[in-house]
Amino acid sequence: MKLSVYSLKNVLFQGEAVSLNCKTVTGEITVLDNHETYITVLSTGIIKIIDKDNKEHAFPVKSGFLEVKDGNEVRCIVEQ
Numbered sequence: 139m140k141l142s143v144y145s146l147k148n149v150l151f152q153g154e155a156v157s158l159n160c161k162t163v164t165g166e167i168t169v170l171d172n173h174e175t176y177i178t179v180l181s182t183g184i185i186k187i188i189d190k191d192n193k194e195h196a197f198p199v200k201s202g203f204l205e206v207k208d209g210n211e212v213r214c215i216v217e218q
Contacts, residue, residue, distance in 0.1 A: 139171050143185065143197065143214040150197050150216070154190040158212060160204060167204075169212055176206040180216060 141155040161183030180202040187195040202216030
């Protein structure tokens with residue numbers, strides 16, 4: 139999936155990812171390839187990303203938004 143994670147000051151991650159795991163206000167979610175469209179509010183926790191090379195990336199967040207769009211595209215806008 140094409141994943142972009144933005145903070146207010148930086149682009150934290152942009153590229154192809156295998157999975158995204160994060161905490162939302164309704165619980166923990168893992169987004170994989172071709173996930174259904176979805177929008178939710180993120181809560182305090184760690185965003186974990188596995189990229190296409192199987193490398194793990196982790197970013198602490200205080201809050202934010204997650205949007206899964208048609209076309210296998212995912213965006214997160216976060217406050218750190």
